[in-house]
Amino acid sequence: MSVFPFDGLAGEAYGPGSSRRHRAALIIAADSARLVDETGATLAEGRARREARIAGGPSRVVLPGEWVFECRDHGALDAALGPARGDWLIRAEAWHPRLIAVVAGCLLGVWLIWRHGLDLLVAAAIALTPPTLVEAIDRGNLAAVDRMFAEETGLPPDRQAGIRAIFDAIAAAAPPPPYGEYRLVLRDVPGLGPNAFALPGGTLVLTDDLAERFPDDDVIAAVLGHEIAHVSERHSLRQLYRSLSIYMLVALIAGDVGPVLEDVLLEGNLLLSLAYSRAHERDADALGIEIAARAGYDPAALITFFEALDRIAAPQGPAWRSTHPLSADRARAVEEMLSERD
Template identity: 30%
Template sequence: MVESTPNALCFSEELPPSGAPCLVHVEDHGLTITFFPDRDEAERRSESLRFSELTVSAGGLDHDQLVATWVGPTGQRTLYLKSPDVIRAFRQAAPDHLSQPLERAAEQVRQVRQRHRMVWSLVGGALLVVVLGLWFGSDVLVELAVDRIPVEWERKLGESTYHDFLAHQDVMKEGPAVDAVNEMIHRLTGQIPENPYTFEITVVKSDVVNAFALPGGYIVVFTGLMKKAESGEEVAGVLAHELNHVLQRHGLERIIKQLGFVAVVSIVLGNPPGLGGVMKQLGVELMTLKFGRAQETEADLTGLELLYRAKIDPSGMITFFQRLAEKDEGRVEWLSTHPMSNARAERLKTQLAEMPKQSLEPFTFEWTKVRASQGALPSTPP
């Protein structure tokens, strides 16, 4: 059976502009080109070419085709060979005078391929570096960005959210509870060296068991949390934890992470004004901001140290956290943003055990009276 599938295209003045499909056979002396190989015997036309008539080069879209040209009876003809088998056979059979141009053509193909490969691997490598850099370096970038944000901005950011929140709340202006919280904050902040924040604290009348800190030093304590506490030290533990979220700028870190890479880059490279608007929009989300596990641990440990320096019994912090977690009676919102785990409590206990014993200074208020002022029953086990 005669092979009839065309394997090359031939171009010339009298052939169709898209090229005439033809079948090329490589023989010892040269090429045999059969036009219209898939038609009837009568319509086929064959031509024989000697290698000496041909000039060769590389051509086509990706320079991966072998182009052979010669001058035929009707003018110049060009043959485009694509099939690797035919090209290989051609190179093997070609006489010496063609081997140099063939080698040049092959070299051209190799160069094009190599260049493609090199450019793409460079681009791929660069992408990989960027991705890996973001993956492993994002925390460093976030910290860099956070460092560049002035405390004044942080205050403005927290301030608007704080006032918006308090506008819809029943704020407790004075009374034993407010005095007690102020005393705790005073004791704790007195132990913070080089404190850039002026803490503002508000007690809100609500049964919700919660307390939170906003960036810039705004702290809100709900009376619900104070009713649950069995001692001032327990509330002081929560406050120490919240104060450290502010001091370590955890809120800001979360925002930067949420804002994403673009914001980080714009801050690091120094274009902070544009970011103000975005951060204001995000202010609403500050209320629902969840801290990461690493941030919680950091606030726990630094909170514990702060309590220790202020000579407030740090074990209150641990027992309160654990008790809140055990008695899940609903509405303990503090837990939804501060999930308590055994590992966390264990970690705090270990840390506490490592601290040298010291004499504690009790608070000036009586906790039972503070609790009673909020309508809580004296502490009796349920």
């Protein structure tokens, strides 16, 4: 109902740049609006534009000449001019049960991302990782190991040749390398004790200490089989991306891996400090056993290796078990895997 002697929406008007209030009415025709004062004199005329509304406040309409019309009959303005931008937010704010549902939905989404999204994110990151970057990770990490604590291998040439022959057989029996090719690097790394580790691009490092303590070919084959399984299953890349997940999330959204991540990946030492998860160890044990057996070695040597590591005190630093946490469960699981093979 109009308080004026003519049709129109009753409200208040402000002149250009002025805070003086006029009682006014807005008369809306097909695609034009006319703002009139109490006397019926036209204040402004032309295209009317609604402004985004603040919850609890009036609806504002801007007219040519910067005249502003304010009115609380939101429904009538919606019908005449269409809803204002941002009105869905007003409605969500105004209707509290829906707001609670929105918040609950957000929390559920966060939980789902935390529970499953990380796996998807890591899988996406791995798929997006260019092979050249993975090869650079291997080179960078090996260079860092060499710079910080590794020496050329001191193993006699015939022992080196023997280990390389085992490695060749294991590599041939393993699934195809995910990046480039499998590569064995022999190093004297006193600080790491009897150790072997795999870099994501397929570089396997075996320490002199391990080769000297375990002259048995089957043990070397079992250890190399286990390490090569970590590579073929892309475990270190998965583990790496998992621990960098927040950064990865940002990098993926920003669409650029960026120099910081490259620094982290190529900084060396990082991979050595990453412990594989129990699930990865179980998978690498199972696949490693298959690979060693396929290559003609006795996979039960993995148990021998576990038991021997337990007896070795490693005062000189971390042994294989620091990057590959051993547990009674794990040895028992391997025994079960082996007995199932018989």
